[in-house]
Amino acid sequence: MGLEAIYTELIAEQSRNPENKHHLTAPTVVLKGRNPSCGDEISLELRVENDRIADAAFTGVGCAISQASTSMMIDLIKGKTVAEAKRLMALFFGMIKREITDDAVLEELDEAAALKNVANLPARVKCAVLSWHTLEDALQTEKEK
Template identity: 50%
Template sequence: MELKDIYTNLVMEHSSNSPYKTELKNATHKQHGHNPSCGDDITIFVNLENGKIKDASFSGVGCAISQASTSIMIETLIGKTTLEAKQIAQIFVKMIDREKLLPEEKKLLKNARAFENIKDMPARVKCALLPWKTLLKLLEEN
């Protein structure tokens, strides 16, 4: 695996210049997530309305992979119902766990497929997973 398969232009762009990196005003829900061993520390803000993610954003610090994964996740999930969001997050986890995805599942992930190669960098898997696990926690607790 080439390192450039992980640090793609898309990932670099989202990590350094995310349009979603802001504290959402009027967020109905927020969830904190962190990787204690490395210091990735994020908070996800979600505005839920009638079971739909009307808007979302994030704040916090972390490596390029965790920051980009958070940004791309939010981009992917805005406009989805909570059920759809949960399903997509589960597909993402499945992809990282090296399970084979169905073509329609791949389609649902959109840009988040950029992290497919992270499975070949075991030390960084938890960075990519952090926002998705944090979101699943938010959805499960609400």
């Protein structure tokens, strides 16, 4: 089932010491994401300026997969326009649902593509997508402002 592949040193490292885990000084939107059955809980902070995600960070507790996925997502979306972030979001969801399997296409997800094999762990998919769902809701909140 490729467990070792999923728990690569990268993920373990990301979850132990994620560089994106801190508060932002002036976030424009802060949103909590929870997996009620697990106790994974993240708080995503974004600073959106002129339709661009100028900065992003998170705080919270959770398993290695949810923490690493959040950190990798932030690496990806920082500096991107909202539209670009949404496109990457669709790509990530497509990867986790195994609708998109072409590695060349997934290359754009950079490190987050390492989470491809989480699709083999149905019980853990919700951990990998928590941050992306939270981003989806946060961008919606930002849009409705």
